Amino acid sequence: MKPKNQRLVLALLALVAIIGAGFLALAGLRDNAALFRTPAELAANPVEPGRDIRLGGMVAANSIREASDGVTIDFIVEEGEARVPVRFTGIAPDLFRESSGVVAEGAFDRRGTFIAHTILAKHDENYMPPQMADMETRDERLQRTLER
Amino acid sequence: MHAFANPARFLGIARPLTPWLGWGGAALIVGALVPGLTVTPPDAVQGESARIMYVHVPAAWLGMAGWGGILVASLVQLIWRHPLAGVAARAIAVPGAAFTAICLVTGSLWGRPTWGTWWEWDGRMTSMLVLLFLYFGYIALAAASDERASTSRVAAIFGVLGAINLPIIHYSVTWWNSLHQPQSIGLTSSSIDAALLWPLLVATAGFSLLFGAIVLMRMRAMIADIRVEARLRRMAEA
């Protein structure tokens, strides 16, 4: 290949890469670039039943209930005051737990329950060794006892 | 700054500096990752998989710092016509792309056990993938341009424009609901406990030194090429 043609090919590759980057950026920015909607956003702007969305928030404390079939779980995703009941059938990730972040993919049914087909766990920016986490929960427990 | 404009003077510093950066970086990486895998405690919530951050975070830092370096070198080249700036920017591109790719792959390997997914079209992940494509574009542009590294403008302008992606990556976790957790380390504070933090800082320093050594080696290779060309041209004219 002549050097001139080679340069042309490389320039075309550069163009393809740039357009690809722009396309990916737009794909990422659709839906205002948000990966999920929170319960408070859904309370303000409800979506019709059956439409596939992602719901994200905190799993409410003491809200996980396992159904008798062993694979279906019911829980509540909350954000401040807003709460959404969720039902999921399948294997949840290890980090799916109460008072922790979650992103559920699925749609609302007619009664307002969010039927999730996929669950992703979302962790926070804090990293600490297990002993310290135990200490912290002990502190929290102590605090609760004192408040009572 | 123009003290380094003379390639001979630059080489006088770069030659002895290369092994120091390379071996020093390797020593720090080993000194951070071995204890990071064996001695330091796991994370309370994520368990052992949090150890992936000791390679993931340095790679993310270098992927972004690499384009920051391209931005600075491109500006120096465009504004001051510094002859080595274009060489430096080109020398950064390949290692920058490599560490961005390492960041994406290790992040995916971290996401599967913790989040339950290899990949989501999430603001942070998508903007980091865009950075990788920007690197590819830069590398292709730099290779395609007619002129020599020290004078080519097109790649330098692309290097400046592409830097717009850096703040997007940084703030992606703040601006949009994201699966990726927010920033853990700020300028003055960290939400990573000290017992887990020190290997991260040492590994980041180690990979950064190694990155510096790689950039210097690539710059030296390009300077050697330029010298051979210049020599052959002079001999042809003589």
Added chain:
Amino acid sequence: MDPVPFIVAAYAVALLGSAGLALQSFSVMRIKERRAESVRTREDI
């Protein structure tokens, strides 16, 4: 889910990738610097 395979894979990717890039950069540099040196010292061409 057992995290060990994921940790091993992530470390392998990071270490092999950066070591490979360093070695490649080093060998290219050595070849080109030697060529520059030989051109500089040869007076016949």
